[in-house]
Structures are given as C-alpha cells and as structure tokens.
Amino acid sequence: MLIKKLVLSDYRNYSKEEFAYSDGINIISGGNAQGKTNSAEAIFYLCTGYSPRATRDKQVVRYGADFANVYGEAETRFGKTSVEITFYPDKNKSVKINGVPVSKIGELLGNINSVFFSPEELKLVKESPEDRRRFMDISLSQLSKGYFYALQKYKKILSQRNNLLKSDDKDVIYATLPIWDRQLAEAGAKIIKRRTEFLEKLSPFAAAAHDAVTGGAEKLSLSGETEFSGDEKEIEEAFYTALSERTETDVERGHTTIGPHRDDIKIKVNGEDVRVYGSQGQQRTAALSLKLAETEIFKSEFGEYPVLILDDAMSELDADRRGRLLSSLSGIQTIITCTEPDGIPQHEKYNNIKIKAGKIYE
Ligand SMILES: Nc1ncnc2c1ncn2[C@@H]1O[C@H](COP(=O)(O)OP(=O)(O)OP(=O)(O)O)[C@@H](O)[C@H]1O
Ligand SMILES: [Mg+2]
Numbered sequence: 001m002l003i004k005k006l007v008l009s010d011y012r013n014y015s016k017e018e019f020a021y022s023d024g025i026n027i028i029s030g031g032n033a034q035g036k037t038n039s040a041e042a043i044f045y046l047c048t049g050y051s052p053r054a055t056r057d058k059q060v061v062r063y064g065a066d067f068a069n070v071y072g073e074a075e076t077r078f079g080k081t082s083v084e085i086t087f088y089p090d091k092n093k094s095v096k097i098n099g100v101p102v103s104k105i106g107e108l109l110g111n112i113n114s115v116f117f118s119p120e121e122l123k124l125v126k127e128s129p130e131d132r133r134r135f136m137d138i139s140l141s142q143l144s145k146g147y148f149y150a151l152q153k154y155k156k157i158l159s160q161r162n163n164l165l166k167s168d169d170k171d172v173i174y175a176t177l178p179i180w181d182r183q184l185a186e187a188g189a190k191i192i193k194r195r196t197e198f199l200e201k202l203s204p205f206a207a208a209a210h211d212a213v214t215g216g217a218e219k220l221s222l223s224g225e226t227e228f229s230g231d232e233k234e235i236e237e238a239f240y241t242a243l244s245e246r247t248e249t250d251v252e253r254g255h256t257t258i259g260p261h262r263d264d265i266k267i268k269v270n271g272e273d274v275r276v277y278g279s280q281g282q283q284r285t286a287a288l289s290l291k292l293a294e295t296e297i298f299k300s301e302f303g304e305y306p307v308l309i310l311d312d313a314m315s316e317l318d319a320d321r322r323g324r325l326l327s328s329l330s331g332i333q334t335i336i337t338c339t340e341p342d343g344i345p346q347h348e349k350y351n352n353i354k355i356k357a358g359k360i361y362e
Pocket of ligand 2: 037038312
C-alpha cells in the first residue's frame, strides 16, 4: 500500500499544500510547531477517520476558516483509491471514497491502512490497560470491519447495562439483567476471540522486531490477559456465566466488573514486566516493536504493508537503534517526521520534504 499524494486545505496551520510521497522513506523535517505532525495526522485521518492525537475533529479547521479539507490518493493491491474528508467547525465531518460520499466511518476502514508511532505511544507500554486495548482496537478495526462494528455494539450494550446497574429499582435490575448479559456475552466473545488471535500473531512479530532494533540484546514477549479462552461459543458461555455470577457485585458497584473492557496485554523484556522495570529507552523500543509487528500483521493478512508513520520517533532512540530501525524498514513506505534531518543517516533514495509555517519550502 502506497500513499502517493496528500492535499491539505485550511487544515490546521496549512492554508493550501500538496505533498507527493515516494515509495520508500520520506523525511518530513522542520522546526518545532511548523506542521510536521499535522501532516502526519492528516494521513492517519484518511485511514481511520480518527486523529492519533486526543483531538476533536473541529479543532483541525484552520483558525477562522469555514471548513478544512484533506484529500489523499493511494495505490493498493486493488488499484487506485482516493479519500477525502471535510471538517466543519459546527457539524460532523463528511467522507468521500473515490468521490462517493459514505455515511458511516466504518466504510473508511481497510481502504488505506497505516500504523502510527509517536513518542506519545510510550503510554502503550507505560500507562493504563486502556491504552493497550485501544492499540488492539484500532489495529483490529482496520483489519476487519466486523470487529469495528462488534466493538461499537459491545460499548453500547455495556453502557446500557451500566446505566441499568445504577437504577434504584432493584426488581427491574434483576428482571432485565439476564437479557443484557446475553447480548453483552455475544458481542464480547467476538472481541475476546479476535484479540486473542491478534496477540498470538503479534507476539512472534514483536519479538523479531525487538530483536532487530536492539541487535539481539533484548528479548521481548507478549501475552494477553483475559479471563476467557476457547472458541467463540465457549467464550460466550463462560462470559455469560461469569456475568450472572457477579450480579451482586455489579449491582453493588454500579458497573460491569468483568469483560473485554478490562483486558490487558502483559509486555515483558528479558522476562521482566517492562512497565514496572524497564528503562525509558526500553519502554520506547518495546512500544516501537509492537507497532512494527502491527505492520507485519497487515502484510500477512492483506498481502501488503500499511503506510508506517513515525512521528518524531527517531530522536527517542540511540544512534545504533536508529540505524537498525531504518535498515529494518525495507519494503515499507515510511513517513518520518523529525526536527533535525542530521539525526538520520542520509541516503540519496530518501525523499526529503522540508516544512516551515505550514508550507513546503524545499
Ligand atoms: N486549527 C488550527 N489552525 C491553525 N493552526 C493550528 C491549528 N491547530 C494547530 N495549529 C498550529 O499547528 C502548529 C503545530 O503543528 P505541529 O504539531 O504539526 O508541529 P510540529 O512541526 O510537529 O512541531 P514539533 O516539532 O514541536 O512536534 C502549532 O503552532 C499550532 O498552533
Ligand atoms: Mg510534532
């Protein structure tokens, strides 16, 4: 998968700019606050409909403009495709794929795929289980629309079940809960099953990526932390039973205390929990390895790599790890943003794009 062109109009600090990317490594450089991350963010929007930053859609509209527009062209194994998103200050964004409007964001998924990595992704290793679930959810949603819709459904049922648990009328709670439990177990089982499969595949790829970046100095291992295993039906039944057994606790606490919304991934480096014992650099490298592994999953599922976006990721690695990372990227279209291109080994084949104040100047 190759992204060929990106056009930004009144998007963040860009009034009008067009990017042409090469098939290999693209280096987007410039000083702080010039628009490097903004251009990288726009690509991820075209792939998923979301910003990789915690952002509201309307924040991307350039100050004072009526709307913002992001247009991109890509080549995939199915041929050429284009995506266009228009953002408004006062209403929902609209999306067109190959010029045709689509009503659901789900339609966008799987069209152009990308994997995004930035220093913020350190939270993937360091922070709460929610960040690791989000990682699985974004990846699995791009891999399968079915997952995306099951997840939406699960979240909806979960919030309805939680609302019910907060009700004052205990009779109503006990009478209606089994219906919600059944639906929650059904949607939840799909999510648990897919996540388990995902982690089984991701694990060896992540170990290999980590081995490559650290030059064999560190060993990474991943394991899923969920209460349920087996095939989808078995998971559904076990989850349903667990929900009914916990009714008292759930009513007391006013929320659902078991399910995939509480799952986690355990990440170990050299046998130790990297979240607790890892150095900053080890945590960064582990997070990067997870993302590199994600590109391999796309390759194995779809037969082609996604676009890899490394936003400011180089400055975080020592020179050896940086060099090994770059040499492990052959065959993957990569967009790297950095303040100092000097930090990156020069190569005549790299496509260099320099940015200042929302303009390409070289
Ligand atoms: N809606 C908007 N309209 C105009 N400017 C915006 C908007 N949203 C963000 N900006 C500007 O974009 C700039 C930040 O751009 P960006 O995050 O791409 O910087 P960067 O080049 O990645 O910098 P750094 O090296 O610090 O990461 C900020 O100066 C911010 O004020
Ligand atoms: Mg930035």
